[in-house]
Amino acid sequence: MYDSGKDKQHFFQLLARYNEGEASPEEAAFVEQYLEVLDYRDRNVLKDFDQQKAGIAANIQDQLLQSIRQEPVVRPLFPIRRWAVAAAAVLLLLTGGYYLLRQSPAPAPPQLAKHTDILPGKTGAILTLADGSDIVLDSSQHGLIAMQGTTAIQLRNGEISYKERNGNHSKHTGPVAYNTITTARGRQYQLILPDGTRVWLNAASSLTYPTAFTEKERTVKVTGEAYFDVAANASQPFKVIINDVTSIHVLGTAFNINAYKDEATINTTLITGAVRVSHQETSQLLKPGQEAQIGQQIRLIKEADVNSAVAWKEGIFAFNNADLQTVMRQLARWYDIEVSYEGKIPTATFTGEIDKTLTLSQVLQGLSATSINYKIEGKKLIIIQH
Numbered sequence: 001m002y003d004s005g006k007d008k009q010h011f012f013q014l015l016a017r018y019n020e021g022e023a024s025p026e027e028a029a030f031v032e033q034y035l036e037v038l039d040y041r042d043r044n045v046l047k048d049f050d051q052q053k054a055g056i057a058a059n060i061q062d063q064l065l066q067s068i069r070q071e072p073v074v075r076p077l078f079p080i081r082r083w084a085v086a087a088a089a090v091l092l093l094l095t096g097g098y099y100l101l102r103q104s105p106a107p108a109p110p111q112l113a114k115h116t117d118i119l120p121g122k123t124g125a126i127l128t129l130a131d132g133s134d135i136v137l138d139s140s141q142h143g144l145i146a147m148q149g150t151t152a153i154q155l156r157n158g159e160i161s162y163k164e165r166n167g168n169h170s171k172h173t174g175p176v177a178y179n180t181i182t183t184a185r186g187r188q189y190q191l192i193l194p195d196g197t198r199v200w201l202n203a204a205s206s207l208t209y210p211t212a213f214t215e216k217e218r219t220v221k222v223t224g225e226a227y228f229d230v231a232a233n234a235s236q237p238f239k240v241i242i243n244d245v246t247s248i249h250v251l252g253t254a255f256n257i258n259a260y261k262d263e264a265t266i267n268t269t270l271i272t273g274a275v276r277v278s279h280q281e282t283s284q285l286l287k288p289g290q291e292a293q294i295g296q297q298i299r300l301i302k303e304a305d306v307n308s309a310v311a312w313k314e315g316i317f318a319f320n321n322a323d324l325q326t327v328m329r330q331l332a333r334w335y336d337i338e339v340s341y342e343g344k345i346p347t348a349t350f351t352g353e354i355d356k357t358l359t360l361s362q363v364l365q366g367l368s369a370t371s372i373n374y375k376i377e378g379k380k381l382i383i384i385q386h
Contacts, residue, residue, distance in 0.1 A: 118360035118379070121203055121334045123158045125189035130177035130211075137181075137189065148177045151194070151211040161192035162211055176214055182206040183224070186336035188312075193220070196231035197238065200313045203333040204260070222257055227313045229254045230273075242266055246294055250275045255286075256309045262329060266294040269309040317354040317363075324348055324383070335360045336379065343385040 017023040127135040127145075135145055137155065146153040150165045160181070183189050183201045190200045195213050205224025219239045230238045232252025240248040242259045246266055253273025259266045268277050270286040277284050277292040284298045291304030311318030317330055324346050328339040334356060354363055360381070364374060373384040 118335050118337060118376070120357055120359060121186035121188060121336070123189060124187040125181050125183045125201065127153075127160065128180040128182065130179065148179075148211050149175070151177070153179075153211075159190050159192065162194040164194070164212065177211045178208060179211055180206055180208040184336070185333050193218075193231075195233065195236075195238075198229040200227040202226065202312050203336075222259065224260055225256070225258045225312070227254070227256045227310055242268075246277065246279045248275050248277050256313075258309070260329075260333075264295065265299075267309070268292045268294070269304050269306055271306060271310065311353065312356070315356045317356055319350045319352060321349050321351055324350070328381070328383070331360070331363065331381070338380045339383065340380065341383045341385070346383070346385050 014023065014027055018028055123138065125137045127137055129135065129146060130148060137145075137160065138158070142156055143154065144152055145155050145160070152163045152165060154161050154163060181189060181191060181201065183203055183205050185204045188200070188202050188205075190198065191207075192198055193209055193213075194211060195218055197218075199207060199220075201207055202225035205222070205226055207220060207222050207226060209220040213236065217237050217239045218233070219241065221241045221244070223243055228238075228240065228250075230250050230253050234251055238250045238252075240250075240257065242248070242257060243261070243266065246259075248255070248257070248268060250273065253275055254271040255273075255275055256269045256271070257266070258269075268275065268286065269291040270288055272288050274288075275286050277286060277294065277298060279294050279298055282298050284292050284300055286292055286300075289302075289304060289306055291301040291306075291309065293299040293301060305320045308318040308320045312330075317327075317334075319327055327350055331337065332339050337360070360376070364381075375382050375384065
């Protein structure tokens with residue numbers, strides 16, 4: 001378990017030894033590498049020092065200021081030692097081989113912005129109405145955006161919702177219209193369905209649903225990744241069809257679906273309630289904290305990493321012993337980039353968290369792996385391993 005107080009104390013003790021010239025060569029190397037990846041804004045970590053550590057703070061701050069320089073075209077991703085759990089203003093968790101830094105999002109000072117960086121994704125989607133017309137959605141819009149029969153579509157604070165003019169979606173009159181909301185790479189969105197169910201859509205995902213649930217089941221279709229907080233209604237079960245081949249039956253529950261086509265399996269992670277996952281001729285009942293991984297068959301994970309599965313909804317990249325390609329697929333979707341590899345693909349694994357509001361360069365600084373280099377060419381990230 002990560003203990004921030006204990007880890008900070010350990011880190012401060014390490015800085016004290018370094019400042020007094022008593023650090024071992026390995027400890028000194030870690031501090032120097034840590035300073036290289038530490039952003040200028042992270043000087044705030046020095047506020048945690050006691051007054052008697054002022055000499056250490058001044059020494060470290062001087063080195064931070066000296067480290068401000070334009071980044072080279074190709075940068076190494078610095079290794080962070082297993083024994084050094086650095087607590088200052090950053091995460092960190094031990095990985096299967098390496099750490100990930102979680103830095104506090106803050107704008108870089110002007111003198112650091114000497115190159116074109118790739119900005120993180122943001123709120124946004126396209127709503128396709130039943131007549132085929134598209135509405136571009138962003139967080140700046142408010143109020144009524146469309147009417148479909150007796151259903152009003154409203155947008156407020158970056159979230160769309162549906163409301164029947166008669167106040168009851170189950171008494172909807174006339175033909176039922178279907179809408180699709182789609183997020184591009186580098187976008188995510190959330191909405192409230194006509195029954196009150198909340199849905200969060202990750203980047204490169206889509207959700208198709210009726211503007212009123214009038215059938216025996218509340219059925220929606222999803223691609224990509226989505227988190228559902230389903231409104232309870234025992235008389236009208238909720239059903240999710242995934243990529244047209246897998247289905248999930250629920251009553252009232254919260255769960256996450258990861259069904260990107262470039263991933264090896266479709267993963268359904270249950271947070272609360274109960275769901276039944278069906279695929280081909282088999283099905284599996286999930287309990288809270290469990291996950292179904294669907295490939296040719298359904299594989300049950302009884303103790304799933306729930307936090308990592310839903311972290312994206314909270315604005316975090318979370319990895320648990322993830323290989324480099326898994327990490328890069330997530331970055332590619334959020335930063336809308338293409339990732340390629342020169343030479344052998346590194347076998348490093350990563351565990352930890354990174355804030356999704358960071359720029360791509362800031363994220364890459366937080367990835368630590370031995371002898372891994374990269375370069376950015378426009379919207380293309382190239383991992384180099386010779």
